[in-house]
Amino acid sequence: MFYYSCSRRYRLRTKKIERKFSFFQRLFRLLPEELLVIVTGATSGIGRVCAVELAKLGAKVIIGTRDQRRADEISQAIQQEALSGKVVGYHLDLSELSTVKVFADQVLHNETRIDILLNNAGAAPGNHALTTDGLEIHFGTNHLGHFYLTQLLLPLLIRSKARVVNVSSWANYFVPKSGIDYNFPSSSYLRGITYGQSKLAQIWHSRELQRRYGEQGLCAYSLHPGSINTEILREWPILLKISFQMIFYLFGKSSYRGAQTSLYCALSDKAKPGEFHADCKPAKANSLAYNEKLAKECWDFSDEQIKKVTDL
Numbered sequence: 608m609f610y611y612s613c614s615r616r617y618r619l620r621t622k623k624i625e626r627k628f629s630f631f632q633r634l635f636r637l638l639p640e641e642l643l644v645i646v647t648g649a650t651s652g653i654g655r656v657c658a659v660e661l662a663k664l665g666a667k668v669i670i671g672t673r674d675q676r677r678a679d680e681i682s683q684a685i686q687q688e689a690l691s692g693k694v695v696g697y698h699l700d701l702s703e704l705s706t707v708k709v710f711a712d713q714v715l716h717n718e719t720r721i722d723i724l725l726n727n728a729g730a731a732p733g734n735h736a737l738t739t740d741g742l743e744i745h746f747g748t749n750h751l752g753h754f755y756l757t758q759l760l761l762p763l764l765i766r767s768k769a770r771v772v773n774v775s776s777w778a779n780y781f782v783p784k785s786g787i788d789y790n791f792p793s794s795s796y797l798r799g800i801t802y803g804q805s806k807l808a809q810i811w812h813s814r815e816l817q818r819r820y821g822e823q824g825l826c827a828y829s830l831h832p833g834s835i836n837t838e839i840l841r842e843w844p845i846l847l848k849i850s851f852q853m854i855f856y857l858f859g860k861s862s863y864r865g866a867q868t869s870l871y872c873a874l875s876d877k878a879k880p881g882e883f884h885a886d887c888k889p890a891k892a893n894s895l896a897y898n899e900k901l902a903k904e905c906w907d908f909s910d911e912q913i914k915k916v917t918d919l
Contacts (some may be wrong), residue, residue, distance in 0.1 A: 608682075620772045638675065641692070642666040645714065645760075646872070647753065648728025650681055653832050656866035657725060658685050661873070662692035665781050669718075671699025671710050672729075701728055701752025702738040702918050711759035720767040721760060723873045726753035727774045728808070735796040740916045745789035745798075749805035752845070754812055754909045755917070761820075768824030772872045773813045775829045775883065778803040786901055789908055808909070810883055810892055811902035817881030818899070826880040828872035829889065861882040 644661050648654035648907065649670035662668045662685060670685070672678040675885070678696030686694040699710040730748040738747040757764070757771060764771065781803030809829055816827035871887040872878045883892040895901060 621801055633707060642723065643669070643718055644723040644725065645669045645671075645721060646725045646727055647671050647701065647756070647773075649685070650677070653866040653869060654764040654860050655681075655685065655726070656862050657727065657869050658694065659689050660866065660870060661723075662686065662689035662694050665692050666722075667693040667695070669695050669714060670699065671697050671701075673700045674698060689727070701756070702730065702740075702744060702748040704740050704752065704755055704913065707752055707755050707883075708759065709915065711756055716759065716765060718763070720833040721763050721769050722767060724757065724764060724769060724771045725869060725873060726757070726772065726776070727869065728753070729774065731798070731802050734798075735793045735801075742912060742916075745801045745805040746791065747810065750808040751814065751912060753809070753910055755913050757812070757816070757914070758910075763821055765823050765825050767824075770873055771813065771816055771825065771827040773809040773827070773829045774832055774869055774871060775809040775813075775892075776803075776806040777831045779810055779887075779896060782807045782893060782895060784895070787905065799830065807893060808905050810896045811905045812909075813879050813883075814896070814899075815902050815906045818902075821880060826879065828882065828884060829879055829892075830868045830872055830884040832865040832868055833885070867868065 608609075612744060642661075642665075644658075644666045646654055646658045646661070646668060647670075649658040649668075650672050654670075655897045658668050660671055668685070670678065670682055672681055675696075675698040675777070678698055680696075681694030684696040697710050697713050698706060700706045730744060732744055736744040738744050740752060753773065778799065781799045782821065783800070787807065813827040813829040814910075816825060821827075868884055868887050871886055875887075878884060879889045882889045884890055
């Protein structure tokens with residue numbers, strides 16, 4: 608009876624969310640010009656759903672995946688599924704900042720505007736690891752890769768009065784009151800906290816973007832998509848992965864339903880710039896998320912780390 612009750616409430620809630628999406632979906636069809644959208648992590652899960660749905664609405668969608676052959680295959684598959692818009696795939700590995708630069712250069716060379724940047728890709732490896740640039744892999748991939756991409760595209764984003772949407776998570780609540788430990792010590796590694804740190808950083812990134820560039824027309828958002836069984840857990844220990852998959856099966860969302868808040872922040876005028884969202888409405892994040900001093904520190908740390916690796 609408990610599971611039935613939860614399931615029934617969930618179905619009612621998701622129907623409301625889907626009605627909201629269908630409303631601004633209809634509005635989007637009235638727009639006179641094709642929008643240019645960038646979606647990271649569109650190989651599967653909510654990123655792929657977002658790419659398909661945005662292409663269905665007539666947008667030109669640029670996706671990034673970890674090798675060019677795969678990018679071509681996925682973009683063609685999304686194009687065939689959408690039967691509308693235009694889908695282009697470029698090589699992008701957010702754990703390797705040199706490929707982020709190449710990806711951004713391709714976009715800047717080929718496009719004259721960007722309307723939506725959907726920073727959706729994520730990593731949650733099972734063990735402590737570093738990126739090819741020597742950065743802690745959760746923070747380096749989930750936050751710094753997207754931070755660098757956004758910085759490279761920033762002049763065009765501002766000129767286009769674009770929306771930047773960071774797909775965060777409720778895992779931001781896993782970060783203790785002491786905040787992010789930027790030393791990322793392997794001796795005290797806890798995957799939940801480390802993953803949560805990267806997701807809190809994404810919220811800070813959105814809030815700082817809004818604070819710094821909101822008056823110039825840029826709008827930035829962060830969100831929790833819901834509990835979704837995606838490939839992000841593929842490297843976790845088998846027993847832990849099975850446990851989470853059971854939870855997702857009982858209480859989680861499908862990728863389609865999980866994508867709705869991303870689409871809401873990307874398209875709806877009711878989304879609140881600078882705010883954290885869940886279930887297509889503003890939501891409360893970890894109290895640390897609202898600390899402007901910590902947000903600025905994270906921005907400065909991110910900038911410093913990127914400068915150590917690149918020539919930005």
